[in-house]
Amino acid sequence: xxxxxxxxxxxxxxxxxxxxxxxxxxxxxxxxxxxxxxxxxxxxxxxxxxxxxxxxxxxxxxxxxxxxxxxxxxxxxxxxxxxxxxxxxxxxxxxxxxxxxxxxxxxxxxxxxxxxxxxxxxxxxxxxxxxxxxxxxxxxxxxxxxxxxxxxxxxxxxxxxxxxxxxxxxxxxxxxxxxxxxxxxxxxxxxxxxxxxxxxxxxxxxxxxxxxxxxxxxxxxxxxxxxxxxxxxxxxxxxxxxxxxxxxxxxxxxxxxxxxxxxxxxxxxxxxxxxxxxxxxxxxxxxxxxxxxxxxxxxxxxxxxxxxxxxxxxxxxxxxxxxxxxxxxxxxxxxxxxxxxxxxxxxxxxxxxxxxxxxxxxxxxxxxxx
Amino acid sequence: xxxxxxxxxxxxxxxxxxxxxxxxxxxxxxxxxxxxxxxxxxxxxxxxxxxxxxxxxxxxxxxxxxxxxxxxxxxxxxxxxxxxxxxxxxxxxxxxxxxxxxxxxxxxxxxxxxxxxxxxxxxxxxxxxxxxxxxxxxxxxxxxxxxxxxxxxxxxxxxxxxxxxxxxxxxxxxxxxxxxxxxxxxxxxxxxxxxxxxxxxxxxxxxxxxxxxxxxxxxxxxxxxxxxxxxxxxxxxxxxxxxxxxxxxxxxxxxxxxxxxxxxxxxxxxxxxxxxxxxxxxxxxxxxxxxxxxxxxxxxxxxx
Numbered sequence: 001x002x003x004x005x006x007x008x009x010x011x012x013x014x015x016x017x018x019x020x021x022x023x024x025x026x027x028x029x030x031x032x033x034x035x036x037x038x039x040x041x042x043x044x045x046x047x048x049x050x051x052x053x054x055x056x057x058x059x060x061x062x063x064x065x066x067x068x069x070x071x072x073x074x075x076x077x078x079x080x081x082x083x084x085x086x087x088x089x090x091x092x093x094x095x096x097x098x099x100x101x102x103x104x105x106x107x108x109x110x111x112x113x114x115x116x117x118x119x120x121x122x123x124x125x126x127x128x129x130x131x132x133x134x135x136x137x138x139x140x141x142x143x144x145x146x147x148x149x150x151x152x153x154x155x156x157x158x159x160x161x162x163x164x165x166x167x168x169x170x171x172x173x174x175x176x177x178x179x180x181x182x183x184x185x186x187x188x189x190x191x192x193x194x195x196x197x198x199x200x201x202x203x204x205x206x207x208x209x210x211x212x213x214x215x216x217x218x219x220x221x222x223x224x225x226x227x228x229x230x231x232x233x234x235x236x237x238x239x240x241x242x243x244x245x246x247x248x249x250x251x252x253x254x255x256x257x258x259x260x261x262x263x264x265x266x267x268x269x270x271x272x273x274x275x276x277x278x279x280x281x282x283x284x285x286x287x288x289x290x291x292x293x294x295x296x297x298x299x300x301x302x303x304x305x306x307x308x309x310x311x312x313x314x315x316x317x318x319x320x321x322x323x324x325x326x327x328x329x330x331x332x333x334x335x336x337x338x339x340x341x342x343x344x345x346x347x348x349x350x351x352x353x354x355x356x357x358x359x360x361x362x363x364x365x366x367x368x369x370x
Numbered sequence: 371x372x373x374x375x376x377x378x379x380x381x382x383x384x385x386x387x388x389x390x391x392x393x394x395x396x397x398x399x400x401x402x403x404x405x406x407x408x409x410x411x412x413x414x415x416x417x418x419x420x421x422x423x424x425x426x427x428x429x430x431x432x433x434x435x436x437x438x439x440x441x442x443x444x445x446x447x448x449x450x451x452x453x454x455x456x457x458x459x460x461x462x463x464x465x466x467x468x469x470x471x472x473x474x475x476x477x478x479x480x481x482x483x484x485x486x487x488x489x490x491x492x493x494x495x496x497x498x499x500x501x502x503x504x505x506x507x508x509x510x511x512x513x514x515x516x517x518x519x520x521x522x523x524x525x526x527x528x529x530x531x532x533x534x535x536x537x538x539x540x541x542x543x544x545x546x547x548x549x550x551x552x553x554x555x556x557x558x559x560x561x562x563x564x565x566x567x568x569x570x571x572x573x574x575x576x577x578x579x580x581x582x583x584x585x586x587x588x589x590x591x592x593x594x595x596x597x598x599x600x601x602x603x604x605x606x607x608x609x610x611x612x613x614x615x616x617x618x619x620x621x622x623x624x625x626x627x628x629x630x631x632x633x634x635x636x637x638x639x640x641x642x643x644x645x646x647x648x649x650x651x652x653x654x655x656x657x658x659x660x661x662x663x664x665x666x667x668x669x670x671x672x673x674x
Contacts, residue, residue, distance in 0.1 A: 002627075051627075108566045108596040108634070111490055138490060178487050180566070207459065207633060208485035234631035249564060249631025250538020250593055253620040258661055260623035271631040274404075274521075302540045302547075356663065 001204045004047045006089045007218045008200030011177060015169045017184075018196040020091040031072055034090065040064050041093045046075045046085040056080045061093070094196060099186035100153065100163070104170050106180045110135060113174060115167065119153045121186030141171045158193040166195050177215065178208035224290055231283045233272045240265025242362065243288040246300040247276050255300045255355060262363045267294050276301055281314035289324045295369065296362055299330035300355050308332040308351070312340035315349045329362040331355040375502055377558075377578045380451050380476045382516050391516050394420040394450040396441060396474070398457055398465045400432050404480070405456035408521050409435070412454070415524050417517040420448045423468075445472040452476045454510065454519045459483040462506060466492040470501045478519040479505030479569060483633075489567040496569065503569025507633065508561035509539035520561065530555015531584060532669070535575040536591035537562045537598070538632070541620060544662045545591055552666035557585050564632030566595070572602040580611060587614040587673060589665055590656075592647055594621030595635040599647035603654055614672040617651045618659045619644050 003011070009019045023038070025031040046058035053059050058080050060071045075088050099121030107114040113136045120130065132152045134145070146164035155163055166187065174182050183201040190196055204215060221229070228235035234249060238256075242264050246252040249271045256266045268291055272284045281299075288294055301311060311332050318324045328349035332340065341351045352358035383390045395412075399405040400422025409432065413419055421444040422432050428439035438444040441453065453474045457465045459481045469477050477496060484492075484506040496503050504511055510520010515529040522539070526547035534549070534556050536542035546559055560575055562568050570578075572590060579585045592599040599619065606615070621630060621637075622644040629636045637643045651658045657672070659665045 106486060106566060109571070109598065109601050111493060111567055138487070175487075178485060180486065205486045206629075207483045208487060210460065211485070234629075236625075236628050236630060238625065246540070248538060248540025249635060250536070250541035250591070250620050251544060253538075253593060253624060253630050253635065254541060254544075254618075254662055256624065257620065257622045261660065266623065269630060302543050354663070356661070 001206055001209065001215070001219065002049050003200070003202040003204065003218055004049065004087075005045060005200050006047055006087070008182075008202035009197065011173055011202060012197050012200060015173045017166050017169050017173075018194070019200075020094050020196065020198065022089055022091040024087050024089060025072065026087045027076075028069075028073075031069070035065065035068060038065075038068075038090065039092050042068075043091045043093055044071055044075055045089040045091065046078060046080070047087045047089055048080055048083050048085055050081045050083050053080065058085075094188060094198075095191045096188045096198075097191050097193075098189040099198075100189065100195070101185045102167060102170065102187055103181065103183040103185065104136065104174050105183075107135065112136065113138060113171070115141075115149070115171075117149055117153055117167075121188075136171055138175055140175065141168050143168065155189075159189055159195065162194040163187075166197070177212065178205045179203060180205050224287060227290075228270065228287050231272070231280070231287070233270055233284060233287065235287060236269040237291070238266045238268055240267040241293050241295040242266050242366065243268040243270065243291065243294045243297045244300065245270045245272065245281075245284050245288065245297065247272060247274070247302055251300060251302055255298065255359075258355060259298065259359055259363070262359050264359065264363045264366060267291065276311055278310045278314040278317070281311050282317055285314065285318040285324055289318070294326060296326050296366060297324070297328045298358060298362055299328060299332065300358070301330070301332045307336055308340040309336040309343065312343040312349075312351070316343060316347060319347050319349070327362075327365060329358040329365075331358040375578070377476065377502075377511075378513070378582070381511070381513050381519075389418070392418045393452060393517070394418050394448055395452045395454060395517075395519060396421045396423060396444055396448065396450045396469075397435075398423040398441065398453055398455045398469065400424055400435065400437060400456070401427055401430070402456055402458070404521070406432060408454075408456065409433075411524070412518055412520075415518050417519060420450060441468045441472040441474060449473065452519060453478065455479045455481065455505075457481060459485070459506075463488040463492055466503070467495060470496050470499045475501050477501060477503045477569070478510045479503050479508060479563070480510060480521060481505075482507045482564070484565065486565075486567055489565060493567065493569050504560060505563040505565075505569055507565040508563035509542060511558065511560045512556075513558050514556050522559070522561070526550060527559060528555040530557060531586040532556050532589060533579045533585050533587070534559040534589045534591070535562060535572060536560075537564060537593045537634070538591060538620060539564070541591045541593075541618070541662060545589060545618065545665050548663050549589065549666050549669070552670065554666055554669060557582075562598070564634055566634040568598070572598045573605045576602065576605065576611065580609070585613065587616070587669060589669065590615060590617045592617060592619045593632070593635050594619075594624050594630065594637050594644050594647075595632070595642040597642065597646075600650045603650040603656070606656070607654055614669065615656045616659060616665055616669045616672065617656050618662060618665055619647045619651075622648075
């Protein structure tokens, strides 16, 4: 679960990591309530899960009261990569001397946490040079090793202590809240030498959320996503118009690639997991039926373990119930495949022995219907 | 890591062992939905399941297999070194400790949705005590014609001389099915697991078979997320691994920052991208199939 900036900053505040003085407003009337409390200049920040907000114009500076309402309205209506904000974060501007970067993340290969820090904040970390990388035990970080990092970054004076404290607290947050990533970019050094988090990026381990009821309020999940998850499906909405359903994340990903190679545009990824029964396939089709952009469905089931007539029955039911009308191209090479082909012969679905055949027919159909 | 860990000695044994090819296995979570179905299937395949574990169900039996409250209790009667773990994710850590504390050396961890923190703690615990975990979120491991510990179907696998290591379950079945159809059997097929943290990662899987003469080639099925494939390539370069290797990488067209079904299948920036993995393999001349069905053909060309 990727937290929004203000949510991450709420966690920072809980852990005594300094952040700018800020307010939240969802609409005009909430803005009116805080308008007179603000000390200008302020920064308006659209709360989106997508990155690159600065470049997309989703962060605006506001010098005085007069600019506030128009800029607020602009941000509230500004869509970035298909996402509209539900709330705007309004922060009082601070006097920045220098910007740093710190990121604490789960290092999968090393099976530990690693801290990347740099004295060049504010930019894309992949482009940053002079990175300091340090592995950190899950049990935390000592004051002296934190100070060593600060010195490696060339920090001095009170900044060493302020920086070290933040790194130690961030490590504590990562451990206690079971985060996969906690990043502060930029971490500002103020004129007085202390450090303050100007941004936050926190990703919580989804599988640990059952232990963290306090984070439940940050869950934002679409209705469709919820429906998929309730059935135990993994579902990802994509940009295209072909829905891809299969049993197994790797298999569905692989199918996505083959569709893409053939010139098709995947619009949904749905892995219904373990067992292919009439009921699970029907439920999977039900989720897909809610996406109006989907113009065709590809079903790819690993053969050998599936009774194909059960799958064919689900497809027939979905058509008969009027749940779906778009064509289905299915690769289901398992038991009873001849029977299944007959079952579907009068429907809008076709069965194929290989996924390549199914995809090439599907892509041809998509081309002709355009 | 422990180089001396001999997975074949544990799974199959030596010809002089009285239980050669018939090593005893304990199933933790045997009475659960998943555990019971797959206990039946594993048994059909030839896996010697001697005992099951489900807390508070000690004294019962499942299709003639005695059920105990803990591995500790089971170990008083049975001397198993292998456990298949089918417990719900939130009980995973305690199941691992119970197993490791009571003689289990190879833990095949099936559950999905194990928290990363629990996975890390489990691995540390197992490692400190000389045990190995495969998974979590793995389909398991199969030695075709001998036994399987896991949830994989039996039909795709045929006995032979290649090793298949896969981060995805169904792709392991799919690719093995194509290999078997082309006459290329498997000595072992092992699921690394779809989680960010794996008890046996790709490098460690390679170490398990690197000095075995009866394994002639390796098929690696990778996917987006993390840098296991990139690290594997470094390992292959450094050690001069000489067996022919064919790779496949799923997720070339996956968007960034979206979790594609597996907890571990997510790209941040270039970290974890399919391009990064494919170009790593290409750098050391390991061919990368574009589709699962291409793997056998490429492998046969290499073996000529």
